[in-house]
Amino acid sequence: MLGTSALVRLMRVLLYDVGGPVSVTDAARMAGLSTTGARKSLETLERLGMAARVGTGRAQKFGPKENNPYSLLLCQLFEREREQHEELIQELRQAVAMPEVRDAWVRDLSRESSHALELDVVAETRAVSWIGPELRTRLIRTEKRFDLIIELNVFTRADLPSPPDDAVVIWGSGDNARVDRSPGAQTLAESTERSLRMAQAIAELIKSDPSLSRRALHHVNRLLHDGQGTANSDIGEWRQLLEAYSPERLRDLLVSRSSRAERLRKSSPFFAVLTPDERDRMLLEMESAR
Numbered sequence: 001m002l003g004t005s006a007l008v009r010l011m012r013v014l015l016y017d018v019g020g021p022v023s024v025t026d027a028a029r030m031a032g033l034s035t036t037g038a039r040k041s042l043e044t045l046e047r048l049g050m051a052a053r054v055g056t057g058r059a060q061k062f063g064p065k066e067n068n069p070y071s072l073l074l075c076q077l078f079e080r081e082r083e084q085h086e087e088l089i090q091e092l093r094q095a096v097a098m099p100e101v102r103d104a105w106v107r108d109l110s111r112e113s114s115h116a117l118e119l120d121v122v123a124e125t126r127a128v129s130w131i132g133p134e135l136r137t138r139l140i141r142t143e144k145r146f147d148l149i150i151e152l153n154v155f156t157r158a159d160l161p162s163p164p165d166d167a168v169v170i171w172g173s174g175d176n177a178r179v180d181r182s183p184g185a186q187t188l189a190e191s192t193e194r195s196l197r198m199a200q201a202i203a204e205l206i207k208s209d210p211s212l213s214r215r216a217l218h219h220v221n222r223l224l225h226d227g228q229g230t231a232n233s234d235i236g237e238w239r240q241l242l243e244a245y246s247p248e249r250l251r252d253l254l255v256s257r258s259s260r261a262e263r264l265r266k267s268s269p270f271f272a273v274l275t276p277d278e279r280d281r282m283l284l285e286m287e288s289a290r
Contacts (some may be wrong), residue, residue, distance in 0.1 A: 004154045014051060016078035017072055018211040021054040021063035025211060031128065031276055044128040060201040086222045088146050088169055093226070096139040096171045100127035104171035105163045116149040120163070121171075125156045138151060144269055192223040196255070197267045201282040202270045203251040215273040223269070242269075 009031035015020060017030060028038035042062045045051035045170045049068055054061045064071055089106075095121075096104040103122040119139075123131045139150050163169060206212050220239045224232065241250065241264075252267075254260055274282065 001100075004041070005032070005276050006037060007045060010045060010075055011035065011050060012081075013211070014045075014062065017026050017214060019064070019214065020210065021061035027062065029045050029275065030209075030211065036258050064289075065068065071205070082218060084146075086225070088142070088148075089168060089222075090226060091142045092139075093170045095135060096143060098131070100131055100259075101171055102157060103163075105167040105169045107164060107167055109243050112227060115147060116151060118151045120153045120155065122155050122157060123254070125158070126153060128156055133146070133162060135252045141168075192262060195262075196257070198271070198282070199254040199261075199265050199268065201284075202268070203254045205274070205282060206251055206254075207276055209278075210247060212270065212273070212278075213247060215241055216269040220269045220274050234264060235269070238264065238267065238269055 007074075010027055010214070013027050013030045014020075022030070024039050024042060025035055027042065028035045031038060033041070033116070042051055046053065046062070046065075049065055050070070051062045052065045054063050092104075092106065100123050101121055102124065104119065106117050106119050121135065132152060135152055135154070139152065142148070143150050202212075217239065220235055220242060223235050224239065243251065245253065253264070257259075271279075271282075280287075
């Protein structure tokens with residue numbers, strides 16, 4: 001049952017990420033597999049008694065097999081996996097928490113089977129000569145605890161690369177939050193309208209993927225665990241909404257023009273948990289809504 005990475009990924013989708021029926025196409029996307037490979041693995045899980053077919057024809061989906069004695073244990077395993085992932089991210093944040101570090105990110109670790117990861121750090125030019133060795137010293141304990149090899153890349157703002165689509169941003173300077181007075185900068189009204197279009201696109205994603213709300217809740221719980229200062233209030237409100245609201249009510253709130261909805265859209269947890277494919281779909285939705 002745990003014999004291949006594909007089976008583990010799909011069990012994570014069925015039991016933990018979604019917790020219910022999902023189409024083969026969506027399961028493949030969420031697990032990072034080809035549609036053909038996902039179908040074969042889901043059929044294997046069905047033979048093992050871990051998955052069951054729901055519906056027929058094009059509407060057919062696969063969901064967790066009810067009353068399987070291993071389901072609860074596997075959910076606990078995936079929960080511990082998530083906790084360990086978040087512990088690693090937290091340790092990396094603590095390692096790069098220096099005034100000279102402007103930004104830092106790692107590639108998405110959630111589906112990596114390797115024991116190595118790359119950490120990209122953007123530092124002040126004046127600190128480049130010494131910050132690499134300092135970070136290496138800080139990271140040794142993390143490498144030992146998690147049995148990892150951490151490859152460190154240090155950049156200046158002059159040669160700043162763009163984070164890859166699957167990156168997890170662990171440190172930011174906050175420059176993006178400053179008011180941009182340059183020609184072509186967005187006005188407040190334009191920024192508010194763009195935020196609404198983004199929310200409308202995410203609402204469409206929630207309609208097609210029931211796991212998105214659950215992933216957002218995991219993300220919010222991690223943020224509250226880490227502490228977000230003055231943002232804790234809105235993030236705490238998001239947790240209450242994600243726990244209490246149905247997908248339909250969440251979509252209604254996201255696209256509302258009320259002052260409350262506008263305030264909450266500024267701390268929306270959904271964008272951070274989108275896969276690269278979902279981000280592409282969201283951008284297409286935004287363009288079509290213009």
